[in-house]
Amino acid sequence: MNLENSQEFATWPTPAPPHGTVQFRSHVERFEAGAWNAPGTDKAWVEAIQPLRDTPWTTIVRDAPTQGARARLFHALGNARIRYMVIGVGGADLHARRSGRHFQTLDLDLFLPPDAANLERAWDACERAGWTLWSGLEPLDEPHDDLVARRVVEMRARTIARTEGALPTDLTFVMGELDFEDIWLRRTFTYEDGEPIELARLSDILAAKRQVNRDKDQYFLAQNRAVLDELLAAERPPEPSA
Amino acid sequence: MRPQHELIDALRRVNVRHMLVGMAGANCWAFDGSQVVALSLHEFWIEPDPQALRAAWTVMRDLGYTLREATERIADPCAPSYAESVAREGRATTAYRMRDRMLVEFQTALLGSTFEEAWAARRTFNAGEIAIDVARLAHILDACWMRDRRDDHLLVATWSQGMHDLLEPDPRWMAFLAERRARKQAGLAQGS
Numbered sequence: 001m002n003l004e005n006s007q008e009f010a011t012w013p014t015p016a017p018p019h020g021t022v023q024f025r026s027h028v029e030r031f032e033a034g035a036w037n038a039p040g041t042d043k044a045w046v047e048a049i050q051p052l053r054d055t056p057w058t059t060i061v062r063d064a065p066t067q068g069a070r071a072r073l074f075h076a077l078g079n080a081r082i083r084y085m086v087i088g089v090g091g092a093d094l095h096a097r098r099s100g101r102h103f104q105t106l107d108l109d110l111f112l113p114p115d116a117a118n119l120e121r122a123w124d125a126c127e128r129a130g131w132t133l134w135s136g137l138e139p140l141d142e143p144h145d146d147l148v149a150r151r152v153v154e155m156r157a158r159t160i161a162r163t164e165g166a167l168p169t170d171l172t173f174v175m176g177e178l179d180f181e182d183i184w185l186r187r188t189f190t191y192e193d194g195e196p197i198e199l200a201r202l203s204d205i206l207a208a209k210r211q212v213n214r215d216k217d218q219y220f221l222a223q224n225r226a227v228l229d230e231l232l233a234a235e236r237p238p239e240p241s242a
Numbered sequence: 243m244r245p246q247h248e249l250i251d252a253l254r255r256v257n258v259r260h261m262l263v264g265m266a267g268a269n270c271w272a273f274d275g276s277q278v279v280a281l282s283l284h285e286f287w288i289e290p291d292p293q294a295l296r297a298a299w300t301v302m303r304d305l306g307y308t309l310r311e312a313t314e315r316i317a318d319p320c321a322p323s324y325a326e327s328v329a330r331e332g333r334a335t336t337a338y339r340m341r342d343r344m345l346v347e348f349q350t351a352l353l354g355s356t357f358e359e360a361w362a363a364r365r366t367f368n369a370g371e372i373a374i375d376v377a378r379l380a381h382i383l384d385a386c387w388m389r390d391r392r393d394d395h396l397l398v399a400t401w402s403q404g405m406h407d408l409l410e411p412d413p414r415w416m417a418f419l420a421e422r423r424a425r426k427q428a429g430l431a432q433g434s
Contacts (some may be wrong), residue, residue, distance in 0.1 A: 014410065015403075015406075016399070016402040016406035016407075017402060018402070018404065019383065019384075019399075020388045022285075026381065027344055027402070027405040027406060028379055028380045029380070030405075030409055031271065031273075031379060031405050031409070032378065032380070033367070034273065036273055036368075037271055037365065038399045039365055039366055039367070040366065040367065040368055041367050042367070042368045042369065042370070043270050043367045043368065043374065044367055044368075044370050046269045046270055046272060046278055046369075047246075103277070104278065104280050106275065106276045106277065106400065106404075107276040119422055135411070135412075135415070136408055137273070137408055137412040139421070141419055141422060147422075150416075151415075151418050155412060155414055155415050155418070157412055159272075162274060163412065166275065167275040167276065167278075168274050168275050168276045207331045214399070214403055215395075215399035215402065215403070216396060216399040216402075216403050219392060219399055220396065222392065223392055223396060223400075233407050
Protein backbone atom coordinates (compact mmCIF):
# COMPACT_ATOMS: atom_id res chain seq x y z
CA MET A 1 0.00 0.00 0.00
CA ASN A 2 1.50 3.33 -0.99
CA LEU A 3 0.98 5.66 1.96
CA GLU A 4 2.88 8.46 0.32
CA ASN A 5 0.33 8.87 -2.43
CA SER A 6 -1.41 12.09 -1.51
CA GLN A 7 -4.23 11.39 -3.98
CA GLU A 8 -5.23 8.48 -1.78
CA PHE A 9 -5.40 10.73 1.28
CA ALA A 10 -7.87 12.99 -0.42
CA THR A 11 -10.34 10.13 -0.80
CA TRP A 12 -10.85 9.70 2.94
CA PRO A 13 -13.19 10.30 4.71
CA THR A 14 -15.71 9.51 2.03
CA PRO A 15 -19.13 11.19 1.81
CA ALA A 16 -21.98 9.54 3.65
CA PRO A 17 -24.60 7.58 1.71
CA PRO A 18 -27.87 9.41 1.10
CA HIS A 19 -31.11 8.29 2.72
CA GLY A 20 -32.84 5.42 0.99
CA THR A 21 -29.70 3.64 -0.23
CA VAL A 22 -28.72 0.13 0.77
CA GLN A 23 -25.57 1.46 2.47
CA PHE A 24 -27.60 3.94 4.53
CA ARG A 25 -29.91 1.15 5.68
CA SER A 26 -26.92 -1.02 6.52
CA HIS A 27 -25.34 1.77 8.58
CA VAL A 28 -28.55 2.28 10.54
CA GLU A 29 -28.85 -1.44 11.26
CA ARG A 30 -25.21 -1.72 12.34
CA PHE A 31 -25.65 1.32 14.54
CA GLU A 32 -28.77 -0.08 16.16
CA ALA A 33 -26.88 -3.30 16.85
CA GLY A 34 -23.92 -1.46 18.43
CA ALA A 35 -22.95 -2.38 22.00
CA TRP A 36 -23.70 1.20 23.11
CA ASN A 37 -27.32 0.68 22.04
CA ALA A 38 -28.00 -2.61 23.82
CA PRO A 39 -31.41 -2.73 25.52
CA GLY A 40 -31.25 -1.25 29.01
CA THR A 41 -28.18 0.91 28.32
CA ASP A 42 -28.13 3.99 30.53
CA LYS A 43 -28.58 7.07 28.35
CA ALA A 44 -28.61 9.68 31.11
CA TRP A 45 -25.51 11.25 29.48
CA VAL A 46 -27.61 12.29 26.47
CA GLU A 47 -29.60 14.63 28.69
CA ALA A 48 -26.47 15.79 30.53
CA ILE A 49 -24.96 17.03 27.27
CA GLN A 50 -28.12 18.91 26.30
CA PRO A 51 -27.61 22.65 26.25
CA LEU A 52 -29.65 25.01 28.34
CA ARG A 53 -32.88 26.18 26.80
CA ASP A 54 -32.81 29.89 26.23
CA THR A 55 -36.31 30.07 24.86
CA PRO A 56 -38.71 27.23 24.26
CA TRP A 57 -39.41 28.08 20.65
CA THR A 58 -35.95 27.85 19.20
CA THR A 59 -33.50 25.01 18.78
CA ILE A 60 -30.50 27.29 18.55
CA VAL A 61 -29.20 27.22 22.06
CA ARG A 62 -26.02 27.49 24.11
CA ASP A 63 -23.71 24.61 24.90
CA ALA A 64 -23.07 25.87 28.41
CA PRO A 65 -22.44 22.49 30.06
CA THR A 66 -19.40 21.96 27.87
CA GLN A 67 -17.76 25.29 28.56
CA GLY A 68 -15.67 24.22 31.56
CA ALA A 69 -14.16 21.32 29.66
CA ARG A 70 -13.65 23.41 26.54
CA ALA A 71 -11.93 26.18 28.47
CA ARG A 72 -9.57 23.64 30.05
CA LEU A 73 -8.82 22.26 26.59
CA PHE A 74 -8.10 25.66 25.03
CA HIS A 75 -6.00 26.63 28.04
CA ALA A 76 -3.88 23.46 27.65
CA LEU A 77 -3.53 23.95 23.86
CA GLY A 78 -2.47 27.57 24.36
CA ASN A 79 0.02 26.68 27.09
CA ALA A 80 1.63 24.02 24.90
CA ARG A 81 1.80 26.49 21.98
CA ILE A 82 -0.06 24.11 19.69
CA ARG A 83 -0.74 25.37 16.17
CA TYR A 84 -4.47 24.78 15.61
CA MET A 85 -7.51 26.66 14.37
CA VAL A 86 -11.16 26.09 15.13
CA ILE A 87 -13.02 25.38 11.89
CA GLY A 88 -16.39 23.84 10.90
CA VAL A 89 -19.75 24.86 12.31
CA GLY A 90 -18.10 25.24 15.72
CA GLY A 91 -15.84 27.90 14.21
CA ALA A 92 -18.80 29.58 12.49
CA ASP A 93 -20.57 29.56 15.84
CA LEU A 94 -17.64 31.35 17.50
CA HIS A 95 -17.85 34.04 14.78
CA ALA A 96 -21.63 34.31 15.23
CA ARG A 97 -21.34 34.72 19.00
CA ARG A 98 -19.56 38.01 18.45
CA SER A 99 -22.89 39.40 17.28
CA GLY A 100 -24.99 37.50 19.78
CA ARG A 101 -26.04 34.70 17.47
CA HIS A 102 -25.49 30.96 17.67
CA PHE A 103 -25.24 27.99 15.37
CA GLN A 104 -25.92 24.61 16.83
CA THR A 105 -22.77 22.52 16.86
CA LEU A 106 -22.52 18.83 17.48
CA ASP A 107 -18.76 18.74 17.71
CA LEU A 108 -15.74 21.01 17.50
CA ASP A 109 -13.21 20.70 14.68
CA LEU A 110 -9.61 21.71 15.25
CA PHE A 111 -7.54 22.05 12.08
CA LEU A 112 -3.88 21.08 12.62
CA PRO A 113 -0.86 21.31 10.32
CA PRO A 114 0.55 18.00 9.03
CA ASP A 115 3.25 18.04 11.67
CA ALA A 116 3.67 14.93 13.86
CA ALA A 117 5.47 16.77 16.68
CA ASN A 118 2.66 19.34 16.90
CA LEU A 119 0.11 16.53 16.91
CA GLU A 120 1.89 14.64 19.67
CA ARG A 121 1.96 17.79 21.81
CA ALA A 122 -1.72 18.41 21.02
CA TRP A 123 -2.61 14.88 22.20
CA ASP A 124 -0.59 15.48 25.35
CA ALA A 125 -2.40 18.79 25.96
CA CYS A 126 -5.81 17.12 25.47
CA GLU A 127 -4.96 14.45 28.01
CA ARG A 128 -3.62 16.97 30.50
CA ALA A 129 -6.95 18.83 30.17
CA GLY A 130 -8.77 15.62 31.12
CA TRP A 131 -9.89 14.56 27.63
CA THR A 132 -9.32 11.04 26.26
CA LEU A 133 -8.25 10.31 22.70
CA TRP A 134 -10.18 8.11 20.31
CA SER A 135 -9.91 6.85 16.78
CA GLY A 136 -13.44 6.17 15.52
CA LEU A 137 -15.21 3.76 17.86
CA GLU A 138 -12.02 2.78 19.74
CA PRO A 139 -9.65 4.53 22.13
CA LEU A 140 -6.46 5.60 20.37
CA ASP A 141 -3.73 3.00 20.52
CA GLU A 142 -1.31 3.42 23.46
CA PRO A 143 1.36 4.66 23.64
CA HIS A 144 0.65 7.81 21.64
CA ASP A 145 4.19 7.87 20.38
CA ASP A 146 5.94 9.44 17.45
CA LEU A 147 5.28 6.40 15.24
CA VAL A 148 1.49 6.65 15.68
CA ALA A 149 1.58 10.43 15.27
CA ARG A 150 3.58 10.19 12.04
CA ARG A 151 1.23 7.56 10.65
CA VAL A 152 -1.83 9.60 11.58
CA VAL A 153 -0.32 12.61 9.79
CA GLU A 154 0.62 10.53 6.74
CA MET A 155 -2.91 9.17 6.46
CA ARG A 156 -4.52 12.49 7.33
CA ALA A 157 -6.50 10.42 9.85
CA ARG A 158 -8.81 12.08 12.34
CA THR A 159 -8.44 11.64 16.09
CA ILE A 160 -11.20 12.59 18.47
CA ALA A 161 -10.88 13.99 21.98
CA ARG A 162 -13.76 13.12 24.27
CA THR A 163 -14.65 13.93 27.84
CA GLU A 164 -17.66 13.48 30.08
CA GLY A 165 -20.45 15.97 29.45
CA ALA A 166 -18.78 17.78 26.56
CA LEU A 167 -19.14 17.63 22.81
CA PRO A 168 -16.37 15.64 21.08
CA THR A 169 -13.50 17.55 19.52
CA ASP A 170 -12.00 16.36 16.23
CA LEU A 171 -8.31 16.88 15.49
CA THR A 172 -8.18 16.98 11.72
CA PHE A 173 -5.67 17.79 8.98
CA VAL A 174 -8.25 18.26 6.28
CA MET A 175 -10.19 21.44 5.57
CA GLY A 176 -11.56 20.90 2.10
CA GLU A 177 -8.66 21.47 -0.25
CA LEU A 178 -7.32 24.42 1.72
CA ASP A 179 -3.74 24.56 2.92
CA PHE A 180 -3.09 25.00 6.64
CA GLU A 181 -0.38 27.62 6.20
CA ASP A 182 -2.58 29.84 4.00
CA ILE A 183 -5.44 29.70 6.49
CA TRP A 184 -3.05 30.21 9.42
CA LEU A 185 -1.82 33.50 7.95
CA ARG A 186 -5.39 34.80 7.69
CA ARG A 187 -6.61 33.45 11.04
CA THR A 188 -8.29 35.51 13.70
CA PHE A 189 -8.88 34.80 17.38
CA THR A 190 -11.56 35.00 20.00
CA TYR A 191 -11.96 34.32 23.73
CA GLU A 192 -14.11 31.85 25.61
CA ASP A 193 -14.15 31.92 29.41
CA GLY A 194 -11.04 34.10 29.23
CA GLU A 195 -9.10 31.60 27.14
CA PRO A 196 -7.78 32.70 23.74
CA ILE A 197 -8.88 30.57 20.80
CA GLU A 198 -7.24 30.49 17.37
CA LEU A 199 -10.03 30.75 14.82
CA ALA A 200 -10.08 30.35 11.03
CA ARG A 201 -11.73 33.17 9.09
CA LEU A 202 -15.41 32.63 8.44
CA SER A 203 -14.86 33.02 4.68
CA ASP A 204 -12.34 30.13 4.81
CA ILE A 205 -14.65 27.98 6.92
CA LEU A 206 -17.47 28.47 4.43
CA ALA A 207 -15.16 27.96 1.44
CA ALA A 208 -14.15 24.59 2.89
CA LYS A 209 -17.78 23.65 3.45
CA ARG A 210 -18.58 24.49 -0.17
CA GLN A 211 -15.63 22.40 -1.37
CA VAL A 212 -16.49 19.36 0.73
CA ASN A 213 -20.16 19.78 -0.15
CA ARG A 214 -21.56 16.90 1.88
CA ASP A 215 -25.34 16.82 2.31
CA LYS A 216 -25.09 18.23 5.82
CA ASP A 217 -22.89 21.08 4.57
CA GLN A 218 -25.39 21.97 1.85
CA TYR A 219 -28.25 22.04 4.36
CA PHE A 220 -26.24 24.14 6.82
CA LEU A 221 -25.32 26.71 4.16
CA ALA A 222 -28.83 26.87 2.74
CA GLN A 223 -30.51 27.11 6.12
CA ASN A 224 -28.30 29.90 7.44
CA ARG A 225 -27.58 31.84 4.25
CA ALA A 226 -28.89 35.22 5.46
CA VAL A 227 -27.03 35.17 8.79
CA LEU A 228 -23.82 33.92 7.17
CA ASP A 229 -23.94 36.66 4.52
CA GLU A 230 -24.31 39.25 7.25
CA LEU A 231 -21.39 37.82 9.23
CA LEU A 232 -19.24 37.65 6.10
CA ALA A 233 -19.97 41.27 5.32
CA ALA A 234 -18.81 42.20 8.83
CA GLU A 235 -15.57 40.27 8.27
CA ARG A 236 -14.64 42.16 5.10
CA PRO A 237 -12.36 45.21 5.35
CA PRO A 238 -14.26 48.51 5.25
CA GLU A 239 -14.87 50.05 1.82
CA PRO A 240 -12.32 52.79 1.08
CA SER A 241 -13.94 56.20 1.49
CA ALA A 242 -14.33 58.23 -1.68
CA MET B 243 -36.18 14.20 38.16
CA ARG B 244 -35.91 15.87 34.73
CA PRO B 245 -39.26 17.08 33.33
CA GLN B 246 -39.20 14.65 30.41
CA HIS B 247 -38.52 11.75 32.79
CA GLU B 248 -41.34 12.86 35.07
CA LEU B 249 -43.63 12.78 32.05
CA ILE B 250 -42.45 9.36 30.85
CA ASP B 251 -42.89 7.96 34.35
CA ALA B 252 -46.42 9.37 34.56
CA LEU B 253 -47.41 7.91 31.15
CA ARG B 254 -46.08 4.51 32.20
CA ARG B 255 -48.10 4.64 35.41
CA VAL B 256 -51.36 5.03 33.48
CA ASN B 257 -50.31 2.35 30.95
CA VAL B 258 -50.30 4.60 27.91
CA ARG B 259 -48.07 3.04 25.27
CA HIS B 260 -45.70 5.69 23.97
CA MET B 261 -42.30 5.98 22.28
CA LEU B 262 -39.83 8.79 22.04
CA VAL B 263 -39.43 9.81 18.38
CA GLY B 264 -38.06 12.80 16.45
CA MET B 265 -34.78 14.44 17.45
CA ALA B 266 -35.17 13.46 21.10
CA GLY B 267 -35.59 9.84 20.05
CA ALA B 268 -32.62 9.94 17.66
CA ASN B 269 -30.47 11.42 20.45
CA CYS B 270 -30.98 8.25 22.49
CA TRP B 271 -29.24 6.19 19.77
CA ALA B 272 -26.13 8.40 19.66
CA PHE B 273 -22.65 6.99 20.09
CA ASP B 274 -21.34 10.28 21.44
CA GLY B 275 -22.18 13.96 21.65
CA SER B 276 -21.40 14.53 17.97
CA GLN B 277 -24.80 12.99 17.25
CA VAL B 278 -26.75 14.63 20.05
CA VAL B 279 -28.86 17.49 18.76
CA ALA B 280 -29.81 20.26 21.17
CA LEU B 281 -33.55 20.52 21.31
CA SER B 282 -36.41 22.27 22.97
CA LEU B 283 -39.14 19.85 21.89
CA HIS B 284 -39.76 16.28 22.98
CA GLU B 285 -41.81 14.29 20.51
CA PHE B 286 -43.74 11.24 21.68
CA TRP B 287 -45.67 8.80 19.57
CA ILE B 288 -48.78 7.86 21.55
CA GLU B 289 -50.81 4.84 20.54
CA PRO B 290 -53.62 6.08 18.28
CA ASP B 291 -56.38 5.08 20.65
CA PRO B 292 -58.86 7.70 21.95
CA GLN B 293 -58.80 6.30 25.46
CA ALA B 294 -55.00 6.32 25.62
CA LEU B 295 -54.95 9.83 24.21
CA ARG B 296 -57.41 11.10 26.81
CA ALA B 297 -55.38 9.42 29.57
CA ALA B 298 -52.20 11.07 28.25
CA TRP B 299 -53.87 14.49 28.15
CA THR B 300 -55.13 14.04 31.73
CA VAL B 301 -51.60 13.17 32.84
CA MET B 302 -50.25 16.26 31.14
CA ARG B 303 -52.85 18.53 32.74
CA ASP B 304 -52.13 17.03 36.17
CA LEU B 305 -48.45 17.86 35.61
CA GLY B 306 -49.33 21.48 34.85
CA TYR B 307 -49.16 21.50 31.04
CA THR B 308 -51.42 23.50 28.74
CA LEU B 309 -52.68 21.48 25.77
CA ARG B 310 -53.13 22.76 22.26
CA GLU B 311 -53.76 21.56 18.76
CA ALA B 312 -51.90 23.98 16.48
CA THR B 313 -52.73 27.33 18.11
CA GLU B 314 -56.08 26.32 19.60
CA ARG B 315 -56.36 25.29 23.23
CA ILE B 316 -57.88 21.87 23.82
CA ALA B 317 -61.01 22.24 25.92
CA ASP B 318 -61.13 20.73 29.40
CA PRO B 319 -63.12 18.57 29.46
CA CYS B 320 -63.05 17.87 25.74
CA ALA B 321 -65.85 16.23 23.80
CA PRO B 322 -65.40 12.43 23.56
CA SER B 323 -65.50 12.66 19.78
CA TYR B 324 -62.51 15.03 19.78
CA ALA B 325 -59.96 12.42 20.94
CA GLU B 326 -61.49 9.97 18.47
CA SER B 327 -61.00 12.36 15.57
CA VAL B 328 -57.40 13.19 16.58
CA ALA B 329 -56.53 9.48 16.78
CA ARG B 330 -58.39 8.57 13.59
CA GLU B 331 -56.88 11.34 11.51
CA GLY B 332 -53.36 10.96 12.94
CA ARG B 333 -53.18 14.55 14.15
CA ALA B 334 -50.63 15.93 16.58
CA THR B 335 -51.22 17.89 19.78
CA THR B 336 -48.74 19.87 21.86
CA ALA B 337 -48.33 20.48 25.57
CA TYR B 338 -46.40 23.36 27.10
CA ARG B 339 -45.46 24.11 30.68
CA MET B 340 -44.42 27.65 31.43
CA ARG B 341 -42.44 27.02 34.63
CA ASP B 342 -39.68 24.99 32.94
CA ARG B 343 -40.48 25.90 29.31
CA MET B 344 -41.08 22.26 28.55
CA LEU B 345 -42.61 21.67 25.13
CA VAL B 346 -43.97 18.25 24.23
CA GLU B 347 -45.60 17.02 21.05
CA PHE B 348 -47.87 13.98 20.97
CA GLN B 349 -47.95 12.36 17.55
CA THR B 350 -50.60 9.80 16.79
CA ALA B 351 -49.12 8.79 13.42
CA LEU B 352 -45.65 8.69 11.94
CA LEU B 353 -44.84 8.48 8.25
CA GLY B 354 -43.44 5.17 7.08
CA SER B 355 -44.65 2.76 9.77
CA THR B 356 -47.66 1.85 11.87
CA PHE B 357 -47.69 2.19 15.64
CA GLU B 358 -47.85 -1.56 16.17
CA GLU B 359 -44.85 -2.20 13.87
CA ALA B 360 -42.83 0.47 15.60
CA TRP B 361 -43.92 -0.66 19.07
CA ALA B 362 -42.81 -4.23 18.37
CA ALA B 363 -39.39 -3.02 17.19
CA ARG B 364 -38.81 -0.35 19.88
CA ARG B 365 -35.76 -0.31 22.14
CA THR B 366 -35.97 0.33 25.88
CA PHE B 367 -33.11 2.37 27.32
CA ASN B 368 -32.65 3.67 30.84
CA ALA B 369 -32.00 7.13 32.20
CA GLY B 370 -31.14 6.46 35.81
CA GLU B 371 -34.16 4.64 37.20
CA ILE B 372 -36.51 5.62 34.38
CA ALA B 373 -37.08 3.23 31.47
CA ILE B 374 -37.48 5.04 28.14
CA ASP B 375 -39.15 3.41 25.15
CA VAL B 376 -37.60 4.71 21.95
CA ALA B 377 -38.68 3.99 18.37
CA ARG B 378 -36.13 2.30 16.10
CA LEU B 379 -33.55 4.67 14.68
CA ALA B 380 -34.58 3.48 11.20
CA HIS B 381 -38.21 4.46 11.85
CA ILE B 382 -37.22 7.84 13.27
CA LEU B 383 -34.91 8.75 10.37
CA ASP B 384 -37.36 7.49 7.74
CA ALA B 385 -40.16 9.57 9.24
CA CYS B 386 -37.90 12.65 9.38
CA TRP B 387 -36.92 12.19 5.75
CA MET B 388 -40.51 11.76 4.60
CA ARG B 389 -41.62 14.90 6.45
CA ASP B 390 -39.65 16.71 3.79
CA ARG B 391 -38.68 19.73 5.87
CA ARG B 392 -35.22 21.27 5.71
CA ASP B 393 -34.57 20.78 9.46
CA ASP B 394 -35.48 17.13 9.22
CA HIS B 395 -33.29 16.59 6.17
CA LEU B 396 -30.38 18.24 7.98
CA LEU B 397 -30.88 15.84 10.88
CA VAL B 398 -30.88 12.80 8.57
CA ALA B 399 -27.80 14.04 6.67
CA THR B 400 -25.95 14.72 9.93
CA TRP B 401 -26.82 11.28 11.23
CA SER B 402 -25.78 9.64 8.00
CA GLN B 403 -22.38 11.37 8.03
CA GLY B 404 -21.88 10.62 11.73
CA MET B 405 -22.66 6.92 11.30
CA HIS B 406 -20.51 6.70 8.18
CA ASP B 407 -17.49 8.33 9.85
CA LEU B 408 -17.70 5.96 12.80
CA LEU B 409 -18.54 2.74 10.97
CA GLU B 410 -16.28 3.10 7.92
CA PRO B 411 -12.81 3.99 9.22
CA ASP B 412 -9.95 4.33 6.74
CA PRO B 413 -8.92 0.73 5.89
CA ARG B 414 -5.25 1.77 5.71
CA TRP B 415 -5.46 3.09 9.26
CA MET B 416 -7.15 -0.10 10.47
CA ALA B 417 -4.43 -2.17 8.76
CA PHE B 418 -1.74 -0.10 10.48
CA LEU B 419 -3.38 -0.60 13.90
CA ALA B 420 -3.76 -4.35 13.36
CA GLU B 421 -0.12 -4.65 12.30
CA ARG B 422 1.06 -2.60 15.28
CA ARG B 423 -1.01 -4.66 17.73
CA ALA B 424 0.29 -7.90 16.23
CA ARG B 425 3.87 -6.63 16.57
CA LYS B 426 3.24 -5.59 20.15
CA GLN B 427 1.80 -9.00 21.00
CA ALA B 428 4.70 -10.77 19.32
CA GLY B 429 7.09 -8.57 21.33
CA LEU B 430 5.29 -9.41 24.55
CA ALA B 431 5.34 -13.13 23.72
CA GLN B 432 9.07 -12.97 22.99
CA GLY B 433 9.69 -11.04 26.19
CA SER B 434 7.88 -13.65 28.28
